Amino acid sequence: MAEEKVVYKVVATDENHEVNVESYDWNKSTQEIITFSFFGGYTTMTLPMGIIAQRFGGKRPIMLALFVNGVVCICTPWVPLVGGWVAMSASRVLQGLTQAAMFPSIHSLLAKWVPLSERGRLSTYVYTGSQAGTILAFQLSGLFAGSPVLGWPVSFWVFGTLSLICFCLLGYFGVGSPHEHPSITAEEMAFILHDGAVDVVPKKRKTPWRHILTCKAVWGLVITHAGSALAYLLILTEIPVYMNHILGVDLKRNGLYSSLPYIALFLMAIVFGNVADFLANRKLMSVVNIRRTANTIAMVLSGLFLLAFSCVHSTVLAVTLLIIALGLHAGTHVAFHINHIDLAPNFAGPIMALGNTVANLTGLLAPVIVSNIVMDDVKNHRKWQYVFIIVAVFMFITNTIYVVFAKGTVQPWNFYGEEENDAEEKEMTNKTDKQLNKKNSLQDVIR
Template identity: 35%
Template sequence: MNAKNPNLPLLGFRHLVSFMLFLCVLSNFVLRVNLSMAIVAMSPKMNSTDYMQSKMDGIPIFDWSAETRSTILSSFFFGYLVANIPASILGCHFNNKTLLTICSAVTSLLALITPTALLSFGAPGLIAVRFTQGVFQSFLLPMCHGIIARWALPSERGRLVGFIMSGIQCGTMSALVFSGLLASSSFGWPSIFYVTGTVSLLSTVIWTLLGSESPQSSHRLLGESEANCIKDQLKTEVSQRTKENIIPWRSILTSRPVWTLVVAHVGNNWGFWLLLTQMPTYLHTVLGMDIKKDGFLSALPYLSTFLLQFPIYYIADTLNRYECTSLTTSRKIWNTFSMWGGATGLLALGYVNNTNNMAIFIYIFIMAINCAGYVGFKVNHLDLSPNFAGLLMGLSNGTASLGGLLAPTVVGFVVKDLSSVVQWRIIFFIGAAVLFISNIIFILFASAKIQTWNSPRSVQSTTTSENENYSKRTEKKIDVDIELTKC
């Protein structure tokens, strides 16, 4: 039992929900990242070892330019960009578990048909599939934030959100390792999409059976004492989701802490997706690493991130618990470690030349230190508004997809020669500048205080309020008329 909450089990259903959300994030990021490795196998260097092996195994390969490769990698983010905010708005009115299930299932099915679409329609077919996957995956993080906001107690918020978001690292790591193995097998790159699509579909079924949107949703595994304790502690912060709820758009869109959060998210995504989408290509074309080894080496940073995050979350929660730092100060400190540490690493990465070991070491450092952002800006949505945490995630994540969209696009314009160290250095310097500037803005203007507009208003309550005001005006007029009559 919890010492502060004797009726709350230390390991309860809320942790099972967190684990299920972790699996959802993991499996969806596998599907998001698998193309970063697959595209290297789809379009190998002419007469390279991978090229000759694919020819021998009868695996289709494609002669794509750097611009075409960047367009394919960016297509996911175009869909992600246009659908993130609409998805989060739907999440304010409809069951988040159902929406998350649909998002995961459709994305998995699209992965399964990817090889067929590519072989039938070429690059446009692949771009269309990735764009559609981006549209449906736009539901992922807003729904996860919307669900965990109804399960996570304030004292556990950082740890549970951090654990769920660690599915990003685990999914990325899994995709890089297993995609490399599958691509170098006799089945070639098509097996990447068949295997990852099938596994993701199975995880969706597990989520459907064991997941739950909130303590108000009945589930046979949820204990009554745990449900009552969570409801009691969150009753002043979290309201029931209904179709009639009115979203305080004006307050949200004019909130300085919200836009500060958005800026930090954009900057982080630029640096993160720059490495995520381009590092396999950089390792292969500049450092000449074998694709099978690329998978393992590229996955090491995400393993390091996953392992480093737990002591960071513990230290951050401990400092907050003993009031060594305020919540706002804590968010700024850890966000600075994440983003300025990443900027420093990118600057160093621009000067490694052909030193393979140093490049891998710096890559590991940048990605590992990024986990500090999970107790920085990435949990800030729940700080500002538990009721609209999903909507805020949709707003920031949708806007931040510009970072994931622009980073590979800029690479396509700048890097004309994929083996040019100087051209890649320019890319890394741009990424460092984006991280540095966006964190300065976060330091100056971020806040972790719950906002006054957190409590949603409903159409019914608004109508009732208007009726009450009308009744009061009518009664006052009648009283005045009576006084005049007496006179």
């Protein structure tokens, strides 16, 4: 049983009063359980959420995620008071279960709304919201936590409120597909749907899992997604420990060092998106070669800079190399990350859910690799280098698999169920005609 203890720390005093901030003294294992709870819920529900997004569209699952996470986030400072670390873990599971809807649902919406000529730009604009949120969270959380007046709970209240505001905005302004938009023009509709790869009017298509699971191009992007996730989670979770013990820099306390790599990721994603569309629209490169090239930059070049990062002892040089590595990794946004839409826009949500599930399971290997190689010897530079070598090699191998099997054209099974839908529509038309004929015959008899 984990030890529960509430501690009140004096963070500021003046002549009239002192300000107390409540904190929870949990041991390391309990903290890890709470952290893992989110990823457990997220990974478990990712694939089902892809199926839900496919069936009901992307808008409603995202709204559910925003609402639940907003409410839970606002309540988080009080949750441990009610049920301790167990209640805290349960709340994190709930957040993970609902946040699993985000990527599959966003992909489902992008497939319906984004034309091929703007796929690189608009997709990166949407997904860079994640990096923008990370940068904002780093800065505001540090500001609130260090404030003698506000304290750490304010971070949860602010971000929870922002989530609920986004929920309201999406509910009021958001539309699941072009044909549902009340004021869209015929020209706009034609521009969005001109390539004919996505259903103009949503059809009840059953997800063709047999075709998806036997498609080499799908497995290519799923495997490289796993390689990308392992590298990203290593940077997100283990780099702060490495920088602290090897280079003597506490990234958690240094907002500038914490934010710079993600600022680079944000800016470079936009650059990659615009360059990809330029090359595609000018017919300078085929879609599949754009995906291959961007993925190689994001996995191979980024991996090389990550290796270089592990070999230097200068803090400034290390941070510079990390910024370049993460900036180049932004190429994934116009590589495997939107290749799902290239292959099958009608089933982009389920395919993204499949890839995201495998990627998150693979990403959990990052702390396992570190704990088995570095163990408690966190100041051993050579052991850390072994970790970076393993991750970089994994990035190189998964990129090679993607490059070999990648495709940039719509697959035939994107229209899976076309015959069933046509037969159903024909049956409905015949039924309507029979009812009209019956009604006309009855009127003739009355006359």
